[in-house]
Amino acid sequence: MLTIVAVCCFSFTLAYVSSCVSKRNASSGWTTTPYKIGVPYFPDSLNIPRDNPMTVEGVELGRYLFYDGRLAGRTHKDSLMSCATCHRQSHSFECGIDHPKFKGGKTFGLTGIPTPHYMMPLINLVWVNEGYMWNGFIHASNEKKADKYGVSAEYGFNYKNLESFVWMMIVAPHEGNGNIEQTLALLRSDSLYPPMFKKAFGTEEITIDRVSKAVAQFVRSLVSFNSKFDRFMRGEVNLTESERRGFFLFSTERADCFHCHGSPALPLWTTNQFMNNAKDVDFTDNNDRSSVTGNELDKGKYRIPTLRNIEFTAPYMHDGSFSTLDEVLEFYNSGLKRSPYVDPLMINVNHGGTYLTPEERADLKAFLLTLSDSSFITNPAFSNPCPNNEFFINE
Ligand code: HEC
Ligand code: HEC
CATH class of the missing domain: 1.10.760.10 (Cytochrome c-like domain)
Structure with missing residues (x-):
């Protein structure tokens, strides 16, 4: 449709x-x-x-x-x-x-x-x-x-x-x-x-x-619905072995991402809930979720971002703490920080992370890259309608 x-x-x-030439119609x-x-x-x-x-x-x-x-x-x-x-x-x-x-x-x-x-x-x-x-x-x-x-x-x-x-x-x-x-x-x-x-x-x-x-x-x-993973779901392409293994890690408690970032059944790749993902221990941001709800327990919570097109959106997190996807994966692997506000769904927080093997990490990354939808970032219907008019700007 x-x-x-x-x-x-x-x-x-x-x-x-x-x-674009400003004619009256x-x-x-x-x-x-x-x-x-x-x-x-x-x-x-x-x-x-x-x-x-x-x-x-x-x-x-x-x-x-x-x-x-x-x-x-x-x-x-x-x-x-x-x-x-x-x-x-x-x-x-x-x-x-x-x-x-x-x-x-x-x-x-x-x-x-x-x-x-x-x-x-x-x-x-x-x-x-x-x-x-x-x-x-x-x-x-x-x-x-x-x-x-x-x-x-x-x-x-x-x-x-x-x-x-x-x-x-x-x-x-x-x-x-x-x-x-x-x-x-x-x-x-x-x-x-x-x-x-x-x-x-x-x-x-x-x-x-x-x-x-x-x-x-x-x-x-x-709207984006045309990543490699979408096409895989529609039976149009196959995933590589590594991408499949990465998807399995993502969707199980081994890498434990799906609780918050969704599944093929939730193709938005986020549940859109507000969570504290164990990134910080001191909460100095006056604009976190607790500033909206007034609830102390919402400290350090943010809306879970989509992983669709994650390849194109560095830097990552609300405070731009990570410049590359590898840094994000390193964080979930071994950088989790305990605080009273961490969400219980961060099941590995007590060990500091998931400690995937280098091969598992490569697989997880390969899967995440299947969420890229290059047709979205080049769709002419979303682009600057008057690139040659001085008032219409791309950046
Ligand atoms: C408990 C919920 C939860 C789990 C589990 C979780 N995340 Fe997140 N994720 C979040 C939240 C919340 C943020 C935003 C945090 C912030 O901005 O400080 C986030 C941010 C990210 C970002 C940055 C997105 C952006 O646009 O800046 C990436 C990438 C990411 N997570 C990948 C993963 C991967 C991969 C896993 C599994 C290894 C995972 N997440 C597990 C909740 C979660
Ligand atoms: C100066 C840079 C800047 C400009 C200009 C700007 N934005 Fe944003 N926009 C941001 C930032 C930064 C955020 C994240 C804000 C936050 O949550 O603290 C954001 C967030 C948003 C969001 C929320 C997305 C979500 O997932 O909740 C929407 C929607 C949005 N902007 C639309 C617009 C629209 C429409 C315009 C033009 C009328 C606009 N923005 C102009 C920087 C900008």
């Missing part, structure tokens, strides 16, 4: 290439095409708010806005910032360790203020119902409107879903540090947008609500 959608998006993309009437997400063996529980159904037109508008460096409210070349400044497709929508501005993967806003954590990939987020961000702060049940991450209460927006990331990026001191009216004024001044808003929402009006909804639709469309 998803293949059909992808094809239809692609042709839509082609139809829109001419939009005098289309009349309003019809939208539903954008369907569904991969046969993925969970059914899609997180799509009722007031923002996905449409082909909305997703495409969101793609433009995601790459538009004027989103942060400035036009000077050095002051452009888009979602893609940090979230790069080539790195599964993380910034990567080799970002020209963010050395080692440490991101900061236009003011130079660092983000509270290292990055998370934007991949299969439509299946996350447990809360977004490392600490799950952004959640449907959230009534809080103020004062997290230095964002003032005056804005009055909520932090309920992917839609929230747009206004947060515009105003947060560690991202755009801008002003919503200024951003809207810039978007309104480009004749490229009114026809696209009309197609997506029925009229040409450009509001923060519509901008947020369109970007959220695009982020929900970032």
